[in-house]
Amino acid sequence: MNLHIDTPLLASTAIGARAGQAIWLKMDALQPSGSFKLRGIGHACVTYARRGARRFISSSGGNAGIAAAYCGRRLGVPVLVVVPETASSRARELIAREGAEIRVHGASFQEANAHALSLLGEHDAFIHPFDDPLLWEGHASMIDETVRAGVRPDAVILSVGGGGLLCGAVAGLRRNGLAEVPVFAVETEGADSYAQSVAAGARIELPAITSVASSLGARRVSEAALALRATHPVHPVVLPDTDAVQAALRFMDDHRIVVEPACGVSLALAYRAGELLAGFSNVLVIVCGGVTATVPQLQAWGAATAQR
Known part of the structure; x- marks a missing residue:
């Protein structure tokens, strides 16, 4: 019995991609509870x-x-x-x-x-x-659905809070014969416990979460998420709140879906289409969603972060 639904996999023409590159959106913002969780x-x-x-x-x-x-x-x-x-x-x-x-x-x-x-x-x-390994097993189903839809990504972009989505996505890649596909693990400044732990070579605990992306607010990531760096190509990326909020606002215009800044930070990396994504032809972005942000709140954050 599944309580989640199979979510759409969309090829986005709105998100900037290089010639010969497709940006695929796994739309888990459309889950009944509002997120991939x-x-x-x-x-x-x-x-x-x-x-x-x-x-x-x-x-x-x-x-x-x-x-x-x-x-x-x-x-x-x-x-x-x-x-x-x-x-x-x-x-x-x-x-x-x-x-x-x-x-x-x-x-x-x-x-x-x-x-x-x-x-x-x-x-x-x-x-x-x-x-919890049961969570990771469940999250892996988004990769199963992507492959069943005929898309075999050669790069995955996702947001990292405590690391559950990261662990699930890697599990899904491995069980679909995609064990070498790199994952870009994106966080906001002030909620970057994963990137800091990778840099330190051990789990660190942030003294506080200072980012507006509160859904990324795990002051310390799971041991399993950090350990993945030794067995899978995981690349931490840290972007400012401004990028996360502006990407969420832009995504709302482009795809008519409201997401939290915690999701927007992954979209921000995709919108940049920078050197990190060069050489990849099928980039999968996990649109993880989130329902605790509203349109007025996103707009207020956008105005506030633009003044920083």
Whole structure:
């Protein structure tokens, strides 16, 4: 049973590409919960429900919490989502709309996550936002769908927060005979825990998230995501908030879809069509989506970042 949907794969003529190069968009912004998170979290929730889970507990004030709440409603399983104090009113509203119980705890994700873990009972299943092999297995389905549609990418662009999407995409590439395809792992300045960890050769923890791309706000990436650098061609890229927001606004005009800056930063790299993408003929961009940003908020961010 799948709770996610197969999403469209679009060839974009709006995003600047070199001669002989195609830019393919995997439109996971169109998932019922609004982001790619539904793939992995849906797979995890179905699996845990089959194992006898009677409640799901999640620790996310963003897309993962919304996805967990959606899955619980679809499966008839109660959901408790622990969100940090920084979770936006819109995120809380979207979680509540799916019928989940919300508990606010702590000033950061780390505190909310620790509290969520402390609440686990015998028949509860913990739904982590990014660090669970079941999530990666579910996220890998987007590569399966791409290949089934007849596209074998020779480069993949995706956003990195905690690393769940990265782990899933690499798993999908490997199981489709694309183990050598490079992945450009994009972050914003101020949420670049992956790039900094790669540079340090060990996982570092950011003191705080200072980027508007709050969905990339994992102060420390998963061990599995960092370890991939040793076995797969993963190239960290860090861009400013301005690029992420402007790309989200431009994408809204070009493709009539609203995405968060956390997704916009990957689109920004694609729009640049710079030297990093030279030599690739089929570039796959994961349009990971996100529903906690609104059009007025994107416009306000655009005005604010333009003044920096």
